[in-house]
Amino acid sequence: MSGWNRRHLLGLEGMSAAEIELVLDTAASLKEINQRTIKKVPTLRGRTVVNFFYEPSTRTRSSFELAAKRLSADTFSLSASTSSLTKGETLVDTARNLEAMAPDVIVIRHSSAGAPHLLARHVKHASIINAGDGTHEHPTQGLLDLMTIREHKGRLDGLEVAIIGDIAHSRVARSAIIGLNTMGSRVRVYGPRTLLPPAVETLGVSVAGSMAEALEGVDVVMMLRVQRERLKDVLFPSLREYAQRFGLAPHHLKHAKPDVIVMHPGPVNWGVEMSPAMAEGPWSVILEQVANGVAVRMALLYLLLTGEAP
Amino acid sequence: MNRILLKGGRLLCPASGLDQTGDLLLEDGRVAELGGEIAAADAQVFDCRGLVVAPGLIDLHVHLREPGHEYKETIASGTAAAAAGGFTAVCCMPNTEPVNDTRAVTELILERARGASARVYPIGAITKGLAGAELTEMAELAEAGCVAFSDDGRPVPQARLMRRAMEYAATFGMPIVCHCEEPSLSAGGQMHEGPVSTRLGLAGIPAEAEVLGVERDLALARLTGARVHIAHISCADSVQALERAKAAGARVSGETAPHYLMLCDADVGEYDTNRKMNPPLRSPQDRQAVRQALAQGVIEAVATDHAPHSVLEKDLEFDQAAFGVTGLETALGVMLALVEEGLLTLAQVIERMSAAPARLLGLPGGRLEEGGPADVVVIDPHRPWTVTPDQFRSLSANNAFLGRRLPGRAVLTICGGRITHRLEDAL
Numbered sequence: 001m002s003g004w005n006r007r008h009l010l011g012l013e014g015m016s017a018a019e020i021e022l023v024l025d026t027a028a029s030l031k032e033i034n035q036r037t038i039k040k041v042p043t044l045r046g047r048t049v050v051n052f053f054y055e056p057s058t059r060t061r062s063s064f065e066l067a068a069k070r071l072s073a074d075t076f077s078l079s080a081s082t083s084s085l086t087k088g089e090t091l092v093d094t095a096r097n098l099e100a101m102a103p104d105v106i107v108i109r110h111s112s113a114g115a116p117h118l119l120a121r122h123v124k125h126a127s128i129i130n131a132g133d134g135t136h137e138h139p140t141q142g143l144l145d146l147m148t149i150r151e152h153k154g155r156l157d158g159l160e161v162a163i164i165g166d167i168a169h170s171r172v173a174r175s176a177i178i179g180l181n182t183m184g185s186r187v188r189v190y191g192p193r194t195l196l197p198p199a200v201e202t203l204g205v206s207v208a209g210s211m212a213e214a215l216e217g218v219d220v221v222m223m224l225r226v227q228r229e230r231l232k233d234v235l236f237p238s239l240r241e242y243a244q245r246f247g248l249a250p251h252h253l254k255h256a257k258p259d260v261i262v263m264h265p266g267p268v269n270w271g272v273e274m275s276p277a278m279a280e281g282p283w284s285v286i287l288e289q290v291a292n293g294v295a296v297r298m299a300l301l302y303l304l305l306t307g308e309a310p
Numbered sequence: 311m312n313r314i315l316l317k318g319g320r321l322l323c324p325a326s327g328l329d330q331t332g333d334l335l336l337e338d339g340r341v342a343e344l345g346g347e348i349a350a351a352d353a354q355v356f357d358c359r360g361l362v363v364a365p366g367l368i369d370l371h372v373h374l375r376e377p378g379h380e381y382k383e384t385i386a387s388g389t390a391a392a393a394a395g396g397f398t399a400v401c402c403m404p405n406t407e408p409v410n411d412t413r414a415v416t417e418l419i420l421e422r423a424r425g426a427s428a429r430v431y432p433i434g435a436i437t438k439g440l441a442g443a444e445l446t447e448m449a450e451l452a453e454a455g456c457v458a459f460s461d462d463g464r465p466v467p468q469a470r471l472m473r474r475a476m477e478y479a480a481t482f483g484m485p486i487v488c489h490c491e492e493p494s495l496s497a498g499g500q501m502h503e504g505p506v507s508t509r510l511g512l513a514g515i516p517a518e519a520e521v522l523g524v525e526r527d528l529a530l531a532r533l534t535g536a537r538v539h540i541a542h543i544s545c546a547d548s549v550q551a552l553e554r555a556k557a558a559g560a561r562v563s564g565e566t567a568p569h570y571l572m573l574c575d576a577d578v579g580e581y582d583t584n585r586k587m588n589p590p591l592r593s594p595q596d597r598q599a600v601r602q603a604l605a606q607g608v609i610e611a612v613a614t615d616h617a618p619h620s621v622l623e624k625d626l627e628f629d630q631a632a633f634g635v636t637g638l639e640t641a642l643g644v645m646l647a648l649v650e651e652g653l654l655t656l657a658q659v660i661e662r663m664s665a666a667p668a669r670l671l672g673l674p675g676g677r678l679e680e681g682g683p684a685d686v687v688v689i690d691p692h693r694p695w696t697v698t699p700d701q702f703r704s705l706s707a708n709n710a711f712l713g714r715r716l717p718g719r720a721v722l723t724i725c726g727g728r729i730t731h732r733l734e735d736a737l
Contacts, residue, residue, distance in 0.1 A: 013509070092625050112627030113511040114581030134629070136511030174511060198514055202505035 004303040008120045008128040011137035012178040020182060024147050026299035027292065033070055034294055044073040047305055050103040051077040052094075053131070054110040059266060059290070060131050060140070064107050067297035073104075073305075091115060095122045104305055107131050127304040135169045140300065141265055142175030144293040146183065148285050149220055151292070152261050157184030160257075162214045163205075165224030165246060165273055166195040166235075172265045173224060177203050190214035191224075191246055194235040211246070215255040221283075222263045223248050226272050239272050249275040253283065261285045312727055313337050315350045319358030319688060323365055324661035325668075325677035334363055336684035339727035344680050356722060356737050358688055364660045365678050366398025366685030366725060368667040370487075370565055371462070371541055371613035372638065374400070374430070377418060378407025383618040383705050385419065389426040391616070391638040391704035393730035396720030398685035399429035399675055400616075400638070401667075403462040404440070411435035411446045416454040427730040429685075431457040431673060433487060436475045442467040445475055449482050457671050460487035462541060463588075465523050467493065472527065476536035485537040485671060490523030490548070491589070500629050502575040502590040510578065512628060517545040517596060520589050524548040528555040531562050539670055540564040542615050544589040546599030553608050563670050565613040566600050568637060568644035569710045571653075573597070577710075583624045583631035584708050587617065601653055604662060611666040612659075614641045618706030635710045639702055643716030646691050650717050656691060688722035690736060695719055 004022060012020070033041055049068040051061050061077060068075040078098075089097075091110075098106060105127045108116050113134035120128045132138040150156050161180055167173045167189050180187050181204045189200060190208040200207060208214035215221060226242060236242050253260055262274075262283040270276045278284065316334040321344065323329075333348035334341065343350075369392065375383035383391075385402075392400050402419065404410035410419060416432050423430035434456035438444045440463070448459060459479055465488075466472040472488075479486050496519035501507050503514020524540055528551055531538035540552060543566045552564045569587065574594045578585045585591060592600075603609040617634025624631050645659045654662075668676025675685045696715050699707035721736035722729065 090625070091627055110627065112629045114628045117580045118627060134511050135513075171511060174509075197508040198503050198516075199505040199508055203508060 004307050006304070009139055009300055009304065010116050010120060010128065010130050012139045012142045012175045012182070013137065015182065017182050020143070020146065020179060023143055023296065023299050023303065024150060026303060027147055027295040030298045030302065031292070031295035033298070034291065039070050040072060041070065042072045044068070044071040044301060044305055047073045047104040048102070049073045049075045049105045049107065049301065050098060051075060052098065052106055052108045053077065053079045054108070054115070055080070055132070057109050057132070060109060063293040064131060064297050067294050067301055070294070071298055071301055073301065091118060092122050095119050099123050099126055105129060105301060110134065129300060129304070132171050134171065136171055137175045138171040139175050140293070140297055141172050142179040144289055144296040145176050145222065145263060146179050147292045147296055148263065148289050149261070151288070152285065153219055156180070159185040159219040160217055161185050161187045161220040161222065162190065162208070162218045163187060163222045163224065164190045164214055164248065166226060166230065167191055167200060167224070168195050168197040169227065169230065170224050174203070176222060177205055188214055192236050195230070211252055212255050215252055218256045218260060220261055220263065221248065221256065223273050225265060225267070226269055243272050247273050247275055248278060250277050250281055263289060266290070313350055313353035314724060314727065315348060315353040315355045316358045316363050316686070316688065317355055319361045319363035321345060321363050321678065322657060322660055323678040324657045325365070325665035326679060328678060329657060334678065334686065336686065336724060336727050339684050341678060341680050341682050341684055344678060356688070358737065361721065361737065362656065362689040362691060364687050364689060365664040365676050366687050366723065367396045367642065367663045368399045368673060368676055369397050369614050369616065369638065370401050370611055370667045370671060372400045372402055372616040373405065373618065373634070374402040375618060376406065376422060377415070381705070382620050385422040385426055385430060387703060387705045388616070388618070388638070389423070389428040389430065391636070391702065393427040393723045393725065394703045394720065395638040395640070396642045396687040396689060396723055397428055397638060398687065398723060398725040398730070399431060399673060401431045401433050401457060401671065403433055403460060404435040405463045409435050409439050411438050413450050413454040416451055416456055420455050428725055431671070433458045433460050433462070435459065436461045436466055436486065437471070440464050442471065445478060448479055448484060452482050452484050457673060458485045458487050458539070460489065460541065462487065462489045465489055465491045465493055469526055469530065473530050473534060476530055476534040476538065480534060480536040485539055487539045487541050488523070488527040489541050490520055490527055492519045492522035495519040495522065501578050501586065502592045504575055504593055506575040506578060510581065515588070515590050517547060517592060520545055521547040521551060524551045528552065528560060528562055531555065531560045532558060535561065538562045542567055542570070542589055542613070543600060543603070543609055544570045545592045545596040549599050549603040549608055556608070563611070564609045565611040566604060566609050567613060567615045568641045569635060570597060570600050571604065571648060572644050573710060581628040583626065583628055584635055584712060585710050586628065586631055586633055587615070587635050588633040605654055605658070610662065611670055612641065612645060612662045613667065614638055618704055619708045620706055624708045635708050636702070636704050636706055637709070639704060640697055640709055640711045640716065642689065643695070643719050644711060646718040647716055649691065684724055684727035686724045687720050688737065689718060690721045691718040693718045693721065693736065
């Protein structure tokens with residue numbers, strides 16, 4: 001296995017299977033730290049990680065913060081409401097100012113696709129981690145999804161994965177599709193046509209014609225969150241109809257493999273994309289996804305800052 | 311007496327069918343003598359052997375930004391850019407601040423253009439303030455010097471209003487230049503809708519948003535019999551619509567821009583805002599259709615849609631960045647690259663950048679003839695150069711071809727007998 005040669009993590013697009021495996025293996029070895037009584041190692045002592053969040057996020061931000069702290073890095077957070085953004089400072093300006101304080105890593109969440117790429121073009125020293133850019137990619141989510149699947153299935157190649165819901169506006173779906181394709185799984189998507197991006201099949205997926213077809217023989221189901229503001233864009237008529245036609249209920253899973261797992265990037269709209277009964281079954285790995293999120297982010301900080309496998 | 315003698319160049323004037331080696335004498339702003347060997351005492355002589363001597367290029371579609379946005383471009387800097395690119399005349403769009411919707415603004419532009427490096431022909435607004443509600447006083451604007459009307463940058467929203475605009479403009483024999491777009495379909499879009507927009511996670515602008523606008527305005531052209539010119543055609547279906555409308559006898563024409571001929575949606579790359587314009591770079595199939603249409607003359611003219619923006623509008627997140635790219639200084643070089651590719655002959659390029667634009671909007675120039683204006687460009691088609699921001703005369707550097715190597719360029723530009731651009735060491 002080769003070493004780590006990347007300065008930034010902007011997306012899963014362009015990452016090789018070997019690179020992804022290195023991240024997942026590193027995450028697996030670091031995960032154990034999170035179960036210790038003293039959940040801290042000195043590996044990144046003296047390094048600084050900035051969490052730069054232009055969009056509200058509790059879960060991803062706290063996950064990055066925990067990951068950095070457990071490796072003994074110093075962290076601080078900037079959010080749109082506390083930064084000069086509200087004073088009209090541009091992203092490039094903010095980046096230059098941030099860099100003047102010599103952080104080692106800048107984690108950025110932004111509502112504009114490509115914002116991390118813009119940042120990466122303007123910083124001279126820091127590493128950039130994309131924590132979600134518009135409707136483009138959310139690579140750390142994609143990696144934690146891959147990690148969770150691999151833990152359950154023991155492999156990532158040859159799996160059948162269904163991703164259901166708002167593919168068009170989902171950076172989670174894009175990163176998952178890219179990562180799964182790279183690792184040799186097959187992905188099918190299902191959702192109302194209004195929520196599938198144009199030329200979706202060019203992402204390397206097939207489009208299912210029904211819920212039953214989407215779930216037929218799958219190893220993994222990934223449900224996506226419905227954003228209520230999409231109702232305003234008239235992308236579907238009502239939450240009621242969405243829940244009836246595109247929501248996942250236990251009876252759907254008879255089409256899937258018996259050991260199917262159900263994933264969701266959270267937070268779940270219970271009663272919309274998933275029936276409340278889904279919370280009870282053996283399928284859900286949602287909380288494992290959250291736990292793996294910390295491990296994957298520790299692994300990335302580690303690899304970006306040390307450039308080597310542990 | 312101001313005399314310039316261009317010796318031994320390839321005199322190339324598609325409008326008059328001239329293509330021969332010979333001399334050209336310019337005297338007091340006019341072409342005095344053309345062809346053969348000319349002797350002229352006390353003339354400033356340029357050795358043009360191995361070079362092409364052609365009518366000055368004419369750009370139907372530029373944004374000079376003055377008045378109002380002088381930090382992006384001024385009439386002085388924009389015409390200097392034009393001259394550097396081989397242009398001797400430009401038509402400037404009305405989306406300045408204030409909008410060119412009154413005689414006073416037209417006169418201000420013409421006043422500022424006096425002594426500038428290229429002739430400036432203002433295009434007046436169709437609607438007051440480009441607001442899409444009330445017609446401008448077109449007769450007065452025409453009298454003040456406007457050569458056409460357009461709400462470029464914004465489609466006229468209502469078909470009924472556009473119909474009235476065409477009819478009213480036709481009363482005075484004035485053409486309408488259409489920015490064709492169905493805004494309810496393109497709203498929020500950042501680039502061409504297709505596999506690349508899906509991969510980049512950017513909201514798409516489907517080609518159909520342009521086509522719906524083109525079809526509407528061509529239908530209205532047939533209804534009204536008005537002279538209608540379709541701006542910045544970027545896709546295959548627009549080309550077909552234009553071809554059908556012409557076959558049906560409508561008095562319509564079209565232009566495209568060098569970036570639609572050379573680039574496609576994949577060239578947005580990693581969110582390069584210098585590849586963001588409206589209409590957007592389309593699919594490779596669209597590019598091919600637009601290329602063919604230009605070669606066959608369905609699209610008559612090349613115009614740059616020169617749209618300068620500063621880093622304040624461009625060094626931003628892709629979806630926050632302004633639409634538009636500069637083009638005056640790279641257009642000829644890009645077209646020469648298409649000559650090298652074999653798409654067009656050099657004569658066709660000159661025709662589509664001089665004679666055709668002059669004909670379409672009824673402008674002077676576009677040909678070399680004795681007694682005609684001394685608007686001339688000398689081109690070295692084989693003088694490769696790399697596009698870098700430091701050499702622009704435009705105040706803005708938001709060019710889609712930065713870093714590209716282009717095969718040739720204008721080495722000498724003469725407008726009204728005055729040298730407006732001369733590439734040092736080239737001749």
